[in-house]
Amino acid sequence: MIVFNLGCENSHCFEGWFASNEDFEQQLGRKLVTCPLCGNAGVVRLPHASHIRTGGKDRERAPSATSTEAASQQYANVGSEILARLVEHIVENTEDVGSAFPEEARKIHYHELPDRRIRGTASREEVAALKDEGIEVVALPIPAHRLGKAH
Numbered sequence: 001m002i003v004f005n006l007g008c009e010n011s012h013c014f015e016g017w018f019a020s021n022e023d024f025e026q027q028l029g030r031k032l033v034t035c036p037l038c039g040n041a042g043v044v045r046l047p048h049a050s051h052i053r054t055g056g057k058d059r060e061r062a063p064s065a066t067s068t069e070a071a072s073q074q075y076a077n078v079g080s081e082i083l084a085r086l087v088e089h090i091v092e093n094t095e096d097v098g099s100a101f102p103e104e105a106r107k108i109h110y111h112e113l114p115d116r117r118i119r120g121t122a123s124r125e126e127v128a129a130l131k132d133e134g135i136e137v138v139a140l141p142i143p144a145h146r147l148g149k150a151h
């Protein structure tokens, strides 16, 4: 399982999860890799390696939101096994802030709180408002049994 930082023609940055470099090249070649924010298929790999690492300094300011509704279609090009592992990884590497997500995401964006990766729930309207403010939010199909789980 490897992570690439990807960008679309609309200057969105997001992460792509692939079984291998070959898998990535193959999916890219077949235009199966699309931007989760706008659906653009003109995706390119950005030069930086994954920022997801345990204990490392994290420049990323893209909190993850969970919205099971939009997600199933969004990740239709990802195998269910890979998707399950992706969700597992994100659940383990983000802090669950629940319904406080929009507020927390804003505070992080405006540097009122230190950078960290969070997940939580937000309504469609809240997600739209966050995006309007330039806060990148990614919807994930996190299964109900993994939501709100205390560590």
Ligand SMILES: [Zn+2]
Pocket (backbone or CB within 6 Å): 008, 009, 010, 011, 012, 035, 036, 037, 038, 039, 040
């Ligand atoms: Zn995009």
